[in-house]
Amino acid sequence: MEKIIASIITIGDELLIGQVVDTNSAFISQELNKAGVWVKRRVAVGDSKEEIIRALNEESRDSNIILITGGLGPTADDITKPVLCEYFGGKLVMNEEVRKHLIYLFEQVYRRPIIERNLKQAEVPDVCTVLPNARGTAPGMWFEKNGKVFVSLPGVPHEMKGLMTAEVLPRLQQTFTMPFITHRTLLTVGMGESFIAERIKDWEEKLPAHLKLAYLPNYGMVRLRITGWSTDKTRLENELDTEFGKLKQLVQEWLVTDEDETLPMVLSKLLRSRKKTMATAESCTGGYMAHLITAISGASNIYKGSIISYDNEIKISALNVSPASLQKAGAVSEEVVKEMAAGALAKLNTDYAVAVSGIMGPDGGSPEKPVGTVWVAAGDRTKLVTHRFQFRFDRARNIEMTAIQALNLLRKFIVENA
Amino acid sequence: MEKIIASIITIGDELLIGQVVDTNSAFISQELNKAGVWVKRRVAVGDSKEEIIRALNEESRDSNIILITGGLGPTADDITKPVLCEYFGGKLVMNEEVRKHLIYLFEQVYRRPIIERNLKQAEVPDVCTVLPNARGTAPGMWFEKNGKVFVSLPGVPHEMKGLMTAEVLPRLQQTFTMPFITHRTLLTVGMGESFIAERIKDWEEKLPAHLKLAYLPNYGMVRLRITGWSTDKTRLENELDTEFGKLKQLVQEWLVTDEDETLPMVLSKLLRSRKKTMATAESCTGGYMAHLITAISGASNIYKGSIISYDNEIKISALNVSPASLQKAGAVSEEVVKEMAAGALAKLNTDYAVAVSGIMGPDGGSPEKPVGTVWVAAGDRTKLVTHRFQFRFDRARNIEMTAIQALNLLRKFIVENA
Numbered sequence: 001m002e003k004i005i006a007s008i009i010t011i012g013d014e015l016l017i018g019q020v021v022d023t024n025s026a027f028i029s030q031e032l033n034k035a036g037v038w039v040k041r042r043v044a045v046g047d048s049k050e051e052i053i054r055a056l057n058e059e060s061r062d063s064n065i066i067l068i069t070g071g072l073g074p075t076a077d078d079i080t081k082p083v084l085c086e087y088f089g090g091k092l093v094m095n096e097e098v099r100k101h102l103i104y105l106f107e108q109v110y111r112r113p114i115i116e117r118n119l120k121q122a123e124v125p126d127v128c129t130v131l132p133n134a135r136g137t138a139p140g141m142w143f144e145k146n147g148k149v150f151v152s153l154p155g156v157p158h159e160m161k162g163l164m165t166a167e168v169l170p171r172l173q174q175t176f177t178m179p180f181i182t183h184r185t186l187l188t189v190g191m192g193e194s195f196i197a198e199r200i201k202d203w204e205e206k207l208p209a210h211l212k213l214a215y216l217p218n219y220g221m222v223r224l225r226i227t228g229w230s231t232d233k234t235r236l237e238n239e240l241d242t243e244f245g246k247l248k249q250l251v252q253e254w255l256v257t258d259e260d261e262t263l264p265m266v267l268s269k270l271l272r273s274r275k276k277t278m279a280t281a282e283s284c285t286g287g288y289m290a291h292l293i294t295a296i297s298g299a300s301n302i303y304k305g306s307i308i309s310y311d312n313e314i315k316i317s318a319l320n321v322s323p324a325s326l327q328k329a330g331a332v333s334e335e336v337v338k339e340m341a342a343g344a345l346a347k348l349n350t351d352y353a354v355a356v357s358g359i360m361g362p363d364g365g366s367p368e369k370p371v372g373t374v375w376v377a378a379g380d381r382t383k384l385v386t387h388r389f390q391f392r393f394d395r396a397r398n399i400e401m402t403a404i405q406a407l408n409l410l411r412k413f414i415v416e417n418a
Numbered sequence: 419m420e421k422i423i424a425s426i427i428t429i430g431d432e433l434l435i436g437q438v439v440d441t442n443s444a445f446i447s448q449e450l451n452k453a454g455v456w457v458k459r460r461v462a463v464g465d466s467k468e469e470i471i472r473a474l475n476e477e478s479r480d481s482n483i484i485l486i487t488g489g490l491g492p493t494a495d496d497i498t499k500p501v502l503c504e505y506f507g508g509k510l511v512m513n514e515e516v517r518k519h520l521i522y523l524f525e526q527v528y529r530r531p532i533i534e535r536n537l538k539q540a541e542v543p544d545v546c547t548v549l550p551n552a553r554g555t556a557p558g559m560w561f562e563k564n565g566k567v568f569v570s571l572p573g574v575p576h577e578m579k580g581l582m583t584a585e586v587l588p589r590l591q592q593t594f595t596m597p598f599i600t601h602r603t604l605l606t607v608g609m610g611e612s613f614i615a616e617r618i619k620d621w622e623e624k625l626p627a628h629l630k631l632a633y634l635p636n637y638g639m640v641r642l643r644i645t646g647w648s649t650d651k652t653r654l655e656n657e658l659d660t661e662f663g664k665l666k667q668l669v670q671e672w673l674v675t676d677e678d679e680t681l682p683m684v685l686s687k688l689l690r691s692r693k694k695t696m697a698t699a700e701s702c703t704g705g706y707m708a709h710l711i712t713a714i715s716g717a718s719n720i721y722k723g724s725i726i727s728y729d730n731e732i733k734i735s736a737l738n739v740s741p742a743s744l745q746k747a748g749a750v751s752e753e754v755v756k757e758m759a760a761g762a763l764a765k766l767n768t769d770y771a772v773a774v775s776g777i778m779g780p781d782g783g784s785p786e787k788p789v790g791t792v793w794v795a796a797g798d799r800t801k802l803v804t805h806r807f808q809f810r811f812d813r814a815r816n817i818e819m820t821a822i823q824a825l826n827l828l829r830k831f832i833v834e835n836a
Contacts, residue, residue: 013630013632014632014634015443015444015447015460016447016451016457016458016459016460017447017448017451017457017632017643017645018443018444018445018446018447018448018449018451018457019444019448019632019634019641019643020444020634020636021439021440021441021444022439022440022443022444023439025433025436025440025462026433026436026437026438026439026440027436028436029433029434029435029436030435030436030437031436033435033436039434039435039436040434040463040464040469041434041461041462041463041469042433042434042461042462043459043460043461043462044443044459044460044461045458045459046458051458051459058476073611073612073633073635074611074612074615075611075612075615075633076615076622077631077632077633109810110610112610112613115612115613115616117612117615117616118612135810156635157815158812158815161812192528192530193491193492193493194491194492194493194533194535194536195530195533197492197493197494197535198533198535204494212431213495214431214432214435214437214495215491215493215495216432216437216438217574218438223437225435225437227435280705280726282705285709285712286708286709286711286712286713286717286721287698287700287705287706287707287708287709287712287724287726288705288709288712288713289705290704290705290708290726290728291703291704291705291706291709291817293704294703294704294705294706294726294728294817295704295706295813295814295817297779297780297781297813298781299704299728300728300729303704303728303729304728304729304731304732305725305726305727305728305729305732305736306705306724306725306726306728307723307724307725307726307736308698308705308708308712308723308724308725308726309723310708310712310717310718310721310722310723310724311718311721311722311723311766313722313767314722314723314766317765317767318723318725318736318765318766347735347736348729348732348736349731349735361715362715363715363716392527392553394576394579395713395715396713397576399709399712399713
């Protein structure tokens with residue numbers, strides 16, 4: 001069986017001047033990969049006819065599927081639709097269903113008058129299959145040429161996602177006979193990429209060629225993913241289970257989960273399975289820990305709230321931190337984070353709490369407590385554990401690192417003190 | 419004067435399976451653009467010799483500068499360095515300075531034993547200029563061939579950023595005579611892209627060819643950017659000032675700032691200039707508003723803290739919301755957000771507060787209050803304004819939209835009630 005190969009073309013000057021980060025390509029790659037399609041290249045080009053055509057020509061040389069996003073908006077800089085129409089030798093015609101959907105959106109949902117510019121979005125090339133976009137104005141378009149499939153999707157992420165799931169993936173599965181690609185993923189916290197690589201070297205070298213290991217480090221975490229590719233599903237699954245079992249043994253001491261989950265997801269599941277609740281008391285992370293937890297649907301079952309005591313006054317008034325501790329040890333100290341955690345447990349009435357205080361930079365450091373110094377306390381009413389971390393580099397990264405390490409300290413506490 | 423054109427090549431299988439979002443390309447594009455370099459294409463390829471070489475050949479056809487990131491790690495899947503070495507006809511040699519830096523990092527900073535695999539990172543092609551990486555282990559590499567510059571940087575974002583700023587940009591400015599590219603950017607909140615396009619259509623059509631307008635919509639905001647390109651700096655600046663003045667007039671009612679800033683930055687500056695403080699009381703946004711404010715360095719001057727009352731019990735105990743209001747109107751109601759804002763002003767002792775409560779989905783909706791229903795209250799001790807929003811679609815987007823609209827309601831309140 002031949003590999004089904006895809007290229008992704010993202011269109012838009014905003015990508016080339018760097019004013020937006022392309023999150024669409026990652027989503028599309030993930031979905032294609034899961035479906036058994038091998039993404040070979042991703043290309044971003046500007047809103048230029050010449051560049052779009054060059055990319056279409058080059059990417060369709062090796063790839064069976066060319067997924068295109070962006071440039072379908074109602075404004076003058078959006079030229080993807082007329083360029084595709086010309087490329088596939090069609091002409092633009094009004095599509096009645098898209099027109100009705102546009103009128104519905106403006107009248108019932110946006111409650112704004114519809115203007116000529118918007119109605120133009122209902123014009124589509126007569127050589128494509130129209131993919132209805134329930135979430136927005138620009139429809140998707142499916143073209144076929146010389147056995148290759150070209151799909152054009154809007155660049156707005158939630159519209160693109162809706163179209164991928166509802167229209168593109170089912171149609172691709174009908175059009176191509178997919179091979180079987182599958183993954184096993186685990187997450188470690190607390191050890192660097194090269195040290196892990198050294199630990200698992202002997203095992204990795206013996207992996208058969210159709211199994212591939214990827215290291216995905218991110219903010220103090222390393223995700224390890226084995227990808228397998230085969231036509232024999234049962235054999236591949238068995239083989240992956242065996243190798244994944246060996247890998248888990250090798251990295252056991254840093255293992256957080258053997259599923260493709262984030263650390264906040266692991267912590268949420270752990271609390272849910274034990275019917276327990278948690279709270280956060282945040283100084284330097286300024287709400288980011290709370291955000292990581294509440295971004296997960298159903299958080300209200302396990303999460304009651306947070307006191308973000310950015311100002312010391314709030315540490316005293318809302319978390320019962322003693323002015324004497326603040327005076328003596330300073331806001332970034334073991335004493336203060338312990339009092340913050342105890343205050344959160346009492347005030348927010350939860351089973352567990354985690355508290356952080358630190359210096360995120362670029363200002364505020366001192367010789368004894370340089371930028372990146374963080375104290376964390378986690379625990380329950382009977383016991384609190386603490387840890388001092390020393391991070392480096394920039395503010396955004398320090399906030400991320402602190403939130404992840406603090407949530408991991410609470411996770412470990414719960415697992416070890418069950 | 420000729421345009422200086424660049425391509426960005428990002429290397430790594432993790433980009434093609436979609437496990438990481440490429441934020442590096444946006445940063446590099448921004449920096450090159452500011453320096454007067456036109457980014458023409460961005461390409462992502464896997465850790466494959468054939469694909470890397472194809473990308474190097476194709477991208478160096480039109481571009482003067484080829485910026486390469488990724489694939490420089492210590493693990494077996496990282497092959498960028500040997501491939502570049504071969505491509506430019508060199509051989510790998512140990513670099514004494516890089517070796518010393520590696521030993522310093524492991525001994526003094528990471529405090530972990532250095533292993534052979536790490537020391538290999540000090541081997542560099544003898545045909546490149548080594549760019550020292552103060553923030554990490556893999557050095558940058560600068561190659562020149564047929565008048566083109568190829569720069570290879572590590573994929574770790576803060577290492578890449580450090581190298582771009584300290585090494586790459588100054589060297590590019592020495593190597594090429596840059597044209598002058600400049601921008602004017604403004605931010606609007608509260609009106610859609612196509613409606614704005616209609617309003618400014620006549621003005622936009624009359625723009626000279628060397629000035630280009632971009633629409634950059636994002637979560638209820640639309641950023642408008644005019645980019646100008648010329649060799650005559652003074653004339654271009656004057657021209658841009660004139661056109662930018664006209665544009666600002668046209669979109670005045672939705673204008674948040676005429677600088678290249680985010681909404682949280684605008685709100686922070688506003689508070690700082692008036693020496694005032696704010697607090698947040700968050701239910702559905704779960705700390706995300708607080709995070710947006712505290713992600714900005716120096717937030718402690720204007721931000722005291724937040725009560726994240728995810729659970730109704732906390733709304734009562736920590737924010738003085740009356741059980742009767744919760745009972746009668748429900749947690750997502752005008753009454754409750756007003757009481758939350760009043761509670762935050764009192765408990766956190768600030769000049770201003772903003773409170774939100776809503777249903778972010780996918781669960782929790784009802785016919786009267788569907789998913790996406792949000793109440794916001796903002797104001798000070800003498801007056802509170804409220805607004806009901808109705809968002810749609812997914813949870814992550816609803817959290818973003820709510821935080822932005824709520825912060826904007828507070829910003830407008832401050833401006834209008836000075």
